[in-house]
Amino acid sequence: MNVELMPLEPAAGASWDPPSPAEASKAVPGGWWDPSLGNLRIDEGTLGVGMAGHAYAAVPTSVSRARRFAVACLAEWGMPAAADDLGLIVSELVGNACRHAVTGRIPSRTRVLLQLRPLPSIDAVVCMVSDPETRGPAQAPTDRFAESGRGLGLVAAFSREWGWSTVAGQGKVVWAICGSEPR
Secondary structure (H helix, E strand, C coil): CCHCCCCCCCCCCCCCCCHHHHCCCCCCCCCCCCCHHHCCCCCCCCCCCCEEEEECCCCCCCHHHHHHHHHHHHCCCCCCHHHHHHHHCCCCCCHHHHHHCCCCCCCHHCCEEEEEEEEEHHHHEEEEEEECCCCCCCCCCCCCCCCCCCCCHHHHHHCCCEEEEEEEEEEEEEEEEEECCCC
């Protein structure tokens, strides 16, 4: 990963055109979101052949725990090549959820849910992170010396595509597809 190659301008936004594989699936938000995994409580998780999910409290230590979980899922699914990109994407999405979904809430009781699905037909994995906040992610303008604000630019740079959807009465899901396809 060479972060120095990242543009400083927030030009790389969420992908909306043309319809993504997520939209084409006509499933729930993100195309692969599993509502049954939405019942996981904080610190509960599951890993199966075609899905994985884990719920975290919206606290800083959850970011590294989520990253380790995601990389372990890839190893289980025989997809270690995507580990670096997925680790970065999970860190950014879970970190954003932990920072921005807690307004007016108690962080240790605010749930951030990570779901992963392998997409072997396109040699990729979809990462989905939900939180109770309905406002969508917004890329902050940054300058060369800013210490934060580049997270969504990194997600855009290290994923095939990304986007977000609201979930009626439950907040939003931010998703990203990452795999071996050249960016």
